[in-house]
Amino acid sequence: MATVKSLIRSNKINANGEAVIYLRYGHQQKVKDISSGIKIVASKWDEKNQKVNSIKGIRKTRVNESLFKSKMQSDLLVNTKIEQAKAKILEIARELQLNKIDPEVSLVKAKFIEKEIITPSSDYELIPLFKEFMDKTSKSDGTKANYKTAIYHLTAFEKTKLQSPLRISNISLEFIDNFRQFLHTDLVKPGGKEKGISDSSVGTTLKNLKVLLNYLKDRSYKVPDIINKIKVPRLEKTIVFLTEEEIDQLLSFRFSKEKYERVRDVFVLNCYTGLRYSDLQRLNKNHIHDGAIEMRAYKNQRDIYVPLTKRPLQILEKYNYELPSLSEQKFNNYIKEASKEAGIDKQVELIKTSSGNKSYEYVPKWKVITSHIAIKTFISLCGKKGISPKAVSEITGKSVEIIIKHYYGIDKETIKQQINHAFDYEKNLPYSGINSC
Template sequence: MIKRSITFDLEKRKKDGVLIVKNVPIRCCITFNRQRITMFTGHRIDADKFIQAKGMVKNGCYNEMGFSSSEINYDIEEMRSTLQEIFRKFEITNEMPTTDQIKEKYKIATGKQQAQEEKAGLFDRYKEFIDTIGRQNAWSDSSFYKHNSVMHLLQQYNPDLEFDNLDEEELQNILEFMRVEKNIRNTTLNKYLRFIKQFLSWAELKGYLKNADYKRYKPKLKGANFELKKVIYLTWEELIKLYTMEIPNIRLEQTRDVFCFCCFTGLRYSDVYNLKKIDIKDAKLNIITIKDVDNISIELNKYSRAILEKYKDIELKKGKALPVLSNQKYNDNLKELGQLAELNEEMTEVWYVGNKRMERVVKKYEVLTTHVARKTFVVNALTMGIPPQVIMRWTGHNDIKAMKPYTKIVDKLKEQEMKKFDEM
């Protein structure tokens, strides 16, 4: 009997004297015969999502690569089981292994030794792309998640898919699979195709992909252009009604305050979430945006100033300026708030799946999200006559084309106002 211990923990590494707690490697520690082996499991996780005493990830958690706790814990147990089997085989022969023998047997058992000798496949390269480019370009969690989603869709389409198969016809088949089997909208298909082409462009530069058919593949996806998407925003009257109304509880009141603050400043959710009191100086917000890493300055008006004043003396975590909830809770609360504010205007939402037009009638409160605040700011600012170039300095937009959907709304509003003269 070989006495041994196989445990799993997080790598302990410091940066500038501070223990790293984000995206930490999960390692396997094997001790036997006064020898110790440390092996990487292939997974990483945030420290607060790992149960150290049990050597496993907390239920319901995900890592930056999009792997769930169940997937990671399954791999951990598979690794433990494989190592136990290796030790049992040495016990049968009454042989005490060396650390190198355990490592070698593990590589053989898991196919890693053979895999290194074989040509890596398309999905191996996609994982490499996600890992290397994701870190190189400091992708957000959302970008990691989206690329992992696309990779998993490709695996569902054909688990044996290879670069040599990717001609224009195969790309069309992939989109057909996503549309027909997964009922994915054309707007989303358009995004997924961009992600696939981003990966293929990288693969071509690395020499993994030999044909460039993907560059010529430009399908016409009906309704996938930006202009089809309806811009949801609050009119000035709706905004002021929400801003001044009595709120029944603190949860909704705080959500209202944060939402209105964004309506009066144009901040994205990610930026108001990270806004700290030290970012407010000389009646201005001075921030570096999360999405585009732009250094922007936004002057306060009487509405945004009043909201900040309300929370000035309230101590919030990490020195935050406002009590911002998680994106999901925030969005859920917004729909409840919109219903209280009687934002019942009906609108038709239109999208396409292939050539089939789909539509549904919704009320405005049903489609309230964090991003509606930013759109509200832009539309109302344009309606007030503030030049687009000035608004862009506040919002961080770099292209005047981004203002086009909003200017169309304002032009329509002007047309409606002018017709009032005919009614006099």
């Protein structure tokens, strides 16, 4: 009797924790694994029920309700495709038997692949697919905003350079070169005045275009095989963080609006916990055990363990462990306004590049403060206090390399203290004089 089950292979999980769903067809004590072409995050696979379950272990709350529903809808779509593929394999086996042909495993696999039952054959327009992907994704508001910007850039290129719908088949290295040049020199920014954007903005759009193309490829759209050849510029950015003195300044300031006080409290809390904003917003008393945060990260499903010191505990108690709820976009707007009012205005140097040309600009620190700066502040404070990068990696879920390269900032006073401590032995050395010419 022919059987089909769906599974993922533990030895086929890639570096991003993703795995392809296989359909294991069995007949006469022989089996053959057939790729479904569907790739998922391996930790979301429910082996017992042979289904994707992205909401397992996640408690539905008012804050994450829309994301919860989005994940359920996405799971339903994938699970439906899996069941359709399994049904098609059994249908192929039955057709062979009706024709008095043994539905042996290799033959059924070949017939399944030949039919290309899950491969969309039409050359779809790219921008509607991008919009559909953005609507379905459960990413943060900030990430969705970046997707929306990428769609704006592609739409502008379509209207200005192609004057016809941009299709999947248009994606080539020549297209990427032309699109990159357009973004650098010809793109008109909203408002209709300035032209061209920075290398950093170009890199973000190209990165998100690659995200879309990989998404389509995983769902068996016929995407040209150039994804890995699309080069995204990697720029060394200034690591901006708050010093302990600036945190004290924020905490002691009496704000003109209550919303600034609330957003200040959440920001400072995260300067001592380093949580992603999605995890910070769903944090509640159920996540606190023996004076530490214990929860599963929403983004990568990794376990988080953050011991709480006095200040973050006081803030949590102030709000009875139910933090003010704000979208990340509003949070970032309010924390800038609050930091400006509190006088967090030390000048920081920003480096911008466009078409490889660098420019330098000094801006007050409040202008660049976001929820992300709180994570950089936490990591930088950990470094100053002597906490190992490995321990910080376990807390934040970021690799040691990424932490050191993109998150760990160090102030001049810390550098001075470390140098003085390192060469402290010199003060006991006899002075022998320095010969001069």
